Amino acid sequence: MPLMNDVKWVDTLSFRLGVLGALVADRYAADLTAHDLKPKHVGLLSALDVAPGASQLEIAKLMRVAPSLVVTLADHLESTGAVERLRDPADRRRQLLYLTDRGRELLAWCTDRALVLDAELTAGLTPDQAAALGAAFDRLAAAHGLPVRGRTRRDPT
Amino acid sequence: MPLMNDVKWVDTLSFRLGVLGALVADRYAADLTAHDLKPKHVGLLSALDVAPGASQLEIAKLMRVAPSLVVTLADHLESTGAVERLRDPADRRRQLLYLTDRGRELLAWCTDRALVLDAELTAGLTPDQAAALGAAFDRLAAAHGLPVRGRTRRDPT
DNA sequence: TATGAATCGTTCAGGGTTAGAACGGTTCTG
DNA sequence: CAGAACCGTTCTAACCCTGAACGATTCATA
DSSP states (O other), rough: OOOOOOOOOOHHHHHHHHHHHHHHHHHHHHHHGGGTOHHHHHHHHHHHHHHHSOOOOHHHHHHTTTTHHHHHHHHHHHTTSSEEEEEEETTEEEEEEEHHHHHHHHHHHHHHHHHHHHHHHTTTTTTHHHHHHHHHHHHHHTTOOOOSSSOOOOOOO | OOOOOHHHHHHHOOHHHHHHHHHHHHHHHHHHHGGOOOOHHHHHHHHHHHSSSOOOHHHHHHHHHHHHHHHHHHHHHHHHEEEEEETTTTTTEEEEEOOOOOHHHHHHHHHHHHHHHHHHHHTSSSSHHHHHHHHHHHHHHHHHHHSSSSOOOOOOO
């Protein structure tokens, strides 16, 4: 439970953002253990939902992690039947990843848990305050090149 | 650079909060390398600013980390002359930690960097939007027992 | 006052997570 | 056809942190 600390702390948005981000990340990670998943697994499932049939290297770039980590993540998800690996017939070096029905179920569950967490998180906020927060996040994400919503198309097939 | 990923991602506040939190944490950590510091070091400096002369165990509880980690952090900060260790004369088991002048300088620098980061972060927001964001963070932190502002007094001397 | 329990700081070993090097198999280039 | 480039995999190593074990000190209590 790396929550940084709970001292007065430097009185900045950045710190509070970091602390709160770590808080929700921890809580979500705790939820995920129920299905033997870690946040990165959800990242992979989510990436495949957006880009079905992506190769492992594409996923690695999308997730900004090392390709070798994608191997581990995909291994686990494949072993539990959440994703399928198919050799690209056109380029037999590439492993194309697809969500199975089980994988889609799992992703739906993960999304649901995130929504529950959202509800908890914003319990102390009025609906319009929560909406304003969401809008601010959108602007922040957009301003920093994080395509939180919408696709990042960089690989025209 | 663990930024989770940059896919569409599940469309929740929680995720955007986690992603943005990781983003600012990473950027700040990168800033800190200029002085050979890590975020936890800043946590320790900041804790000492609030509670000068605290023992290492008190710091550990405040920061919610293992006491053994405080040893490492204090070792490093002591070696660079940012903090001082003084045996408590009344209880010679305790090591009392104090900021040195150098430590206060360092903390001021860290705070300054955080403010710069804040400015970058909120560059895309109008001042009242930024203020609303800060207020929302306050409410969120308060609702989740994170004393982001104000002391946590639990050790009446 | 004596003695065992508790406390503080320290060291050390280990777990968890991740990146990077190395390699086999495949495809591309010329 | 030969060598370069590329993909996925394995393995090693680094990093960060916790928990166990231990010496030194203090407390409790008989």
